Amino acid sequence: xxxxxxxxxxxxxxxxxxxxxxxxxxxxxxxxxxxxxxxxxxxxxxxxxxxxxxxxxxxxxxxxxxxxxxxxxxxxxxxxxxxxxxx
Numbered sequence: 001x002x003x004x005x006x007x008x009x010x011x012x013x014x015x016x017x018x019x020x021x022x023x024x025x026x027x028x029x030x031x032x033x034x035x036x037x038x039x040x041x042x043x044x045x046x047x048x049x050x051x052x053x054x055x056x057x058x059x060x061x062x063x064x065x066x067x068x069x070x071x072x073x074x075x076x077x078x079x080x081x082x083x084x085x086x087x
Contacts, residue, residue, distance in 0.1 A: 010079040027072035027083055028053070028060050039072060040086035047087050062086075 019034035028050040038047025050060035060072035063084040
């Protein structure tokens with residue numbers, strides 16, 4: 001029997017640290033679950049993170065599996081995914 005999404009846990013790597021997160025969540029949710037409080041820094045050095053949750057603000061840009069400027073709020077997690085933030 002298949003387990004429903006969000007109850008199955010997978011492993012992602014956030015800035016080199018393994019974290020167990022629910023399958024089916026977004027990368028932005030996985031970052032929050034892992035305790036990551038920002039995805040990048042503003043010009044003044046303040047941490048920035050997902051704001052709109054639909055890709056318009058682009059505050060959630062991260063590198064995923066070596067690809068820069070991916071939108072964390074729109075990208076579903078995958079087992080073994082490597083996520084790098086600027087913070």
